[in-house]
Amino acid sequence: MELRFFLKQLILPPGGFFLLILLAWLCWSRRPSLAALCLLLGLGGLWLMSLPVVVEQAARWLEREPALVEAQWPQLAQRAEVIVVIGSGREEADPAWGSDQPSATALERLRYAARLHRASGLPLMMSGGLHYDQPPSEAAMMAEVLQRDFSVPTRWQEERSRTTWENAEYSAALLREQGIRRVVLVTQAAHMPRALWCFERQGLDVVAAPLGFLGVANARPLGGWLPEGKALWQSTRLLNEALGQALYPLLYR
Structure with missing residues (x-):
């Protein structure tokens, strides 16, 4: 259980993006092209996953069961x-x-x-x-x-x-x-x-x-293109679900 917890913290945002930024810092002097790529992925990933509009679209892909009226x-x-x-x-x-x-x-x-x-x-x-x-x-x-x-x-x-x-x-x-x-x-x-x-x-x-549907209109200023902390948390949960849906059929029969 502890190993699973630490792996999730390292892989899922923001941990995975911070690792990319750390790798960019470590490689900057010897591999500047790789460092620039890691920095771009780390900062760009943090920005994208903190956008309500990204949460809204990702949730629409994952939320496949309709609500009970x-x-x-x-x-x-x-x-x-x-x-x-x-x-x-x-x-x-x-x-x-x-x-x-x-x-x-x-x-x-x-x-x-x-x-x-x-x-x-x-x-x-x-x-x-x-x-x-x-x-x-x-x-x-x-x-x-x-x-x-x-x-x-x-x-x-x-x-x-x-x-x-x-x-x-x-x-x-x-x-x-x-x-x-x-x-x-x-x-x-x-x-x-x-x-x-x-x-x-x-x-x-x-x-x-x-x-708890998230794939609905985000009702944020500028259509949800401004970053916010709540959206980063929601994106992390959605990414966890996407990984779970992909891996569970491989892990369990």
Whole structure:
């Protein structure tokens, strides 16, 4: 897990671009042409990935599953047996709360799942293991927030997974014990294609319930051609999804 974390930090932005800039500095005196290329790629990559317009276009390529319109929510009970929410990390030791809390992305998923639950009456399952091997599990944190802040109970918690593939594998195992094979899956729109692929490989019938679409009009000045920090963070998540969609079929069968 630690090796995977460090590799992602080195490869994904901004780490990979900083390495290119460092390489340019190291090569400047001996290989000026290579150094100039590395500097151009490093600075140019940072600029491009900090543009909201780039986020918007990249998300349109990745967000392939349509949203569930609200009129469809009550009919989910005829199409599925449980709502599964995938974890999305945590915020560490926030003094305002006195404990670790689900990330902002996870809270988006919980809010959406609570609305789907109230509209359909379907029970909920949280899926997420230990974050960097530190308890409590993401599933336990999400279940607590769902109960305390949304007054919605969680029936099942899958607390072993560390990857999207394991979310699917371990969730499917728990659900099979209950005779359940039809699920509503809640996660970000860009993450949904990879998550859907994983859950269907476990023999589950999946209704996709994506949220957090980024492939919409960015509503920024100058059409989103001014760089901003939020866009760099969003671009990094989208690049992570693009790599995941390409690599998962090679890593998992």
